[in-house]
Amino acid sequence: MSTDKQITSKVPSDRPGASGERPVALVTGVTGQDGSYLAELLLNKGYEVHGIKRRASQFNTDRIDHLYTDPHEEEVRFFLHYGDMTDSSNLIRIVQETQPDEIYNLAAQSHVQVSFDSPEYTADVDALGTLRLLEAIRILDLTDKTRFYQASTSELYGKVQETPQSETTPFYPRSPYAAAKLYAYWITINYREAYDIHASNGILFNHESPRRGETFVTRKITRAAARIKLGLQETTYLGNLDAKRDWGHARDYVQGMYLMLQQDTPDDYVLATGQTTTVRDFATLAFKAADIDIVWKGEGEDEKGYDADTGQCVVDIDPRYYRPTEVDLLLGDAEKAREQLGWTPQHSLEEMAEEMVARDLKAAKRTSMTQSDA
Numbered sequence: 478m479s480t481d482k483q484i485t486s487k488v489p490s491d492r493p494g495a496s497g498e499r500p501v502a503l504v505t506g507v508t509g510q511d512g513s514y515l516a517e518l519l520l521n522k523g524y525e526v527h528g529i530k531r532r533a534s535q536f537n538t539d540r541i542d543h544l545y546t547d548p549h550e551e552e553v554r555f556f557l558h559y560g561d562m563t564d565s566s567n568l569i570r571i572v573q574e575t576q577p578d579e580i581y582n583l584a585a586q587s588h589v590q591v592s593f594d595s596p597e598y599t600a601d602v603d604a605l606g607t608l609r610l611l612e613a614i615r616i617l618d619l620t621d622k623t624r625f626y627q628a629s630t631s632e633l634y635g636k637v638q639e640t641p642q643s644e645t646t647p648f649y650p651r652s653p654y655a656a657a658k659l660y661a662y663w664i665t666i667n668y669r670e671a672y673d674i675h676a677s678n679g680i681l682f683n684h685e686s687p688r689r690g691e692t693f694v695t696r697k698i699t700r701a702a703a704r705i706k707l708g709l710q711e712t713t714y715l716g717n718l719d720a721k722r723d724w725g726h727a728r729d730y731v732q733g734m735y736l737m738l739q740q741d742t743p744d745d746y747v748l749a750t751g752q753t754t755t756v757r758d759f760a761t762l763a764f765k766a767a768d769i770d771i772v773w774k775g776e777g778e779d780e781k782g783y784d785a786d787t788g789q790c791v792v793d794i795d796p797r798y799y800r801p802t803e804v805d806l807l808l809g810d811a812e813k814a815r816e817q818l819g820w821t822p823q824h825s826l827e828e829m830a831e832e833m834v835a836r837d838l839k840a841a842k843r844t845s846m847t848q849s850d851a
């Protein structure tokens with residue numbers, strides 16, 4: 478599934494690393510879904526990678542533990558620093574210490590529904606956090622050296638203005654998350670224009686993987702399908718089944734991020750698959766991958782959860798998962814990224830759903846064995 482051939486063809490030969498020295502990247506949000514795939518990609522390309530993680534009361538590095546090398550060993554290229562997007566002095570110190578060639582700003586309070594509950598915190602992290610990092614580059618006089626990637630989002634499009642959505646489609650944010658990301662998008666462009674920083678926005682449509690957080694809808698569904706199959710839960714409840722998303726695979730999308738920072742000139746790019754699917758259809762597809770037929774509550778006579786004899790599971794709606802304002806339809810046009818970066822997604826939605834369900838079935842089996850041992 479590698480796109481390495483396309484990638485190297487669009488990477489100029491004068492980037493750091495090309496003449497032997499080791500390029501240095503700083504990744505915020507390294508413990509998240511995208512951060513973990515991006516760190517893998519950069520390490521494979523020979524980078525020294527520094528990641529920022531938050532202090533938490535429990536371990537929060539599950540997604541990157543496999544990248545960790547004992548610091549006493551000779552060739553260590555992956556380093557973690559405690560930090561937080563709300564703490565300017567901490568960010569400035571980390572940028573100063575690491576002197577990165579590239580910063581990938583992936584850290585965010587990234588859950589749209591949660592942003593309605595914590596709008597101010599979301600703005601602080603997602604909007605002002607971006608400003609803090611850009612200011613660190615400026616204050617430390619790294620504007621000529623450090624390239625900057627901003628994790629912008631298809632949520633900026635919000636209320637549908639046109640489809641498919643491209644770099645020229647007007648924005649209409651529909652959540653505190655999207656409004657915060659709108660500020661981050663524009664401040665990135667402003668610092669590019671005002672201070673000549675190589676700063677780019679990736680306007681990424683939804684991308685998923687087995688590492689997706691459990692409360693985003695695809696992972697919630699694949700995890701539920703696996704656990705229902707193994708008798709660990711009876712059913713699941715969902716919100717708006719009619720919402721349509723352009724879902725790709727995170728592995729493909731982090732390659733696009735990397736490519737954006739290898740271009741001679743900074744710019745803004747949409748990454749998307751060009752196909753859209755309802756939540757309802759994704760759920761049907763994912764449950765099928767676990768050999769379960771969904772019956773939407775109200776459509777069948779039987780109102781139980783899972784029936785192993787028929788292979789059917791009744792799934793219901795819980796209005797608690799409805800959002801005060803919804804984004805109804807996302808469908809992206811990634812023509813510019815295809816043309817200029819040589820980027821094309823490699824995974825189909827079906828393959829991805831199968832991969833996610835297979836991984837969740839494995840995890841559910843482990844849980845099931847632990848429970849029966851207890």
Ligand code: NDP
Nearest residue numbers: 506508509510511561562583584585587628630681683684
């Ligand atoms: P995740 O939610 O999986 O990861 C978010 C990361 O940000 C985590 O490492 C998290 O740390 C960290 N983080 C959150 N708050 C802070 C803070 N205050 N200070 C420092 N770090 C913080 O998101 P994804 O990997 O899915 O997404 C990466 C980025 O891309 C995000 O900015 C998201 O908004 C954006 N995006 C995502 C898309 C998607 O479909 N996945 C699409 C478009 C944009 P911790 O592990 O401790 O929680």
Ligand code: GDR
Nearest residue numbers: 587589630631632682683692693694695715716717720798
């Ligand atoms: P989204 O992702 O809001 O698009 O943001 P999410 O998976 O949370 O929702 C997608 C759609 O599914 C509907 N939905 C549900 N959502 C959740 N979480 N739980 C449910 O039970 C449920 N039922 C239906 C939602 O209403 C929505 O329409 C993601 C995040 O990764 C953002 O950070 C990123 O910017 C965008 O994708 C692009």
